[in-house]
Amino acid sequence: MVTIKDVAREANVSVATVSRVLNGSGPVSAETQRRIREIAGRLRYVPHGGARSLITSRTEILGVLLPDLYGEFFSEVIRGLDETAQRHGFHLIISRSHASKHGIETAMRAMRGRVDGVVAMSPDLDEESLTNVPSTLPLVLLCSVSRGDALDSLTIDNCRGARAMVKHLISLGHQRVAIIKGAPRNYDAAERLRGYRLGLKDAGIKPERALELEGGFTEAGGYAAALQLLGLAERPTAIFAANDSMAIGALSALRESGVQVPGQMAVAGFDDIPLARYMDPPLSTVRVSICDLGARAVEMLLNGITSKNEHRRKREQVATEVVIRSSCGAQSVERPPPSTTNSDLH
Amino acid sequence: MVTIKDVAREANVSVATVSRVLNGSGPVSAETQRRIREIAGRLRYVPHGGARSLITSRTEILGVLLPDLYGEFFSEVIRGLDETAQRHGFHLIISRSHASKHGIETAMRAMRGRVDGVVAMSPDLDEESLTNVPSTLPLVLLCSVSRGDALDSLTIDNCRGARAMVKHLISLGHQRVAIIKGAPRNYDAAERLRGYRLGLKDAGIKPERALELEGGFTEAGGYAAALQLLGLAERPTAIFAANDSMAIGALSALRESGVQVPGQMAVAGFDDIPLARYMDPPLSTVRVSICDLGARAVEMLLNGITSKNEHRRKREQVATEVVIRSSCGAQSVERPPPSTTNSDLH
């Protein structure tokens, strides 16, 4: 492996001079400069990142801690993170926290000396490790919330989104709106439930526990919950699922039960995953720009890294948008056009 | 930041002893050992990865270079990579190659001194950077192929998969089977085309250029190609799309043109993305386990890292599987059950 010494020897200069040329620090004669660049290029010299960061104490790498999640969300958030990171000259090191008990703390230990900061997602509400993360490393919490406000955090505006969707359903004439809730101790789930209840309250409708079922954020959970709702003495006329997967499960259950959507039952979801617009009928949902979420998280983190000490902790949220398709019974504004960006493998 | 020196001072021993205890190298008295562990724990000491790798010349990090791709493939391959990497005590540093001209080479430079090896995906066929990658770093090519066989590579068994699907279509009685091809210079696209032609040849059918249209791997491309096929004087009775996105686009075109699927036109795709089973009718396709792809890539790389010199370059392929649903006109074997693993956001 060719080091700075090799370049220096070949050019008959000291390593200091080579370093100066390659980093543009300090004055070097034009001729020497030219010679060194030429040699470095010819030798294919590349500075050793580890060694460099040892002395600069900057790695230009950002750590990303994600829970063990599947699908579109995962890739979109990474896309957003990576794009912004690269624009600032940073790379991403990714680690799934892989359901280990210790959670974030262990993972953050493993990252020490390897990264300049961490974006961590830990949506489990009573994850205690969030309370005592050593703030030695700049950290941004994603879709999670810590007790106290010692940490930067970026979340989806779940509450407002859910509230808006419920309002929309009610404006369509629905008085009995059920919710299929997300995983019990999940932050996003809790917030969406809160938004749902506020939405009802706004319209003077009293929430009923019987209309609040749990679906665990999975398709199967949504399916089961929908079935249960159909069995109710007083059926709801609309179902708001706390994510699209559950809404899709509900759609299956309704179809198999011969219940017309939206005719006999309106359905809405949350997230706007790509599948949503392909459902039959196309699913009304609350869109959140996952990509933006990632981008803004990196921006917050970079901010925390550069300001370091005099940094004021912030809490931010990314906005959501109600997307009306046919499943809720309103006029469908959107019809599925062949997407030009969606290609799966390539 | 607490270093090994801090621990040593606190424990009244030399840094060497601390190092020995923490790495289990060399003999240390039980008592000292206990004391050091206790102190290291209390001080929350964590070895500095960069410094350590400087001397051990191992980072325990694997680099991953991916093209700018969307969706499910991206997340699945990362999942496979990460799972296997973590099982071997490695982390992943991910970089999307972001359409820069220089391609792999630049990215690999940036990784020097940061990783022990690289998994790179560069499906563009005439990417010249693939010919002269400096083999200073263990490298596994994913879904790509290099001139010569100097490099390890892992690809999807595109050809066999396409061939099997075409055979299936023909067994259903189709004599005129069209293909919607993928991006012109894409490796997977080229192989799937080859498999298609072989499949025809197996049945003694002569390939017709008029039945080989290009869809660029996008949904819109599939849509346009299907329309064009419908305009043909001698229409095909079956369409094999080189990926699911294009098949889905074709499905839209057929529906809008009032062509019954599979009655008047059979359709099949490739990849088995999650959307596939939700189509109307559910899409027959060729399944490939992306997750496995990632897992095996890491295994190959780790292999190359440990064997280093006496390492023989290998080319491997991951198998595919024909998945019969309704869109091709055979009896549908599979019906969409509510998936228990598919949850989008959480």
Place this chain on the structure above:
DNA sequence: TTGTATGCGTTATCAT
């Protein structure tokens, strides 16, 4: 069983 000293590849400081 433990300590001392060297070096990993780089940047930064201080000379010259």
Place this chain on the structure above:
DNA sequence: ATGATAACGCATACAA
């Protein structure tokens, strides 16, 4: 404008 050298945090060969 350039060179010598210390320092970054750690592991390890060698000495004790």
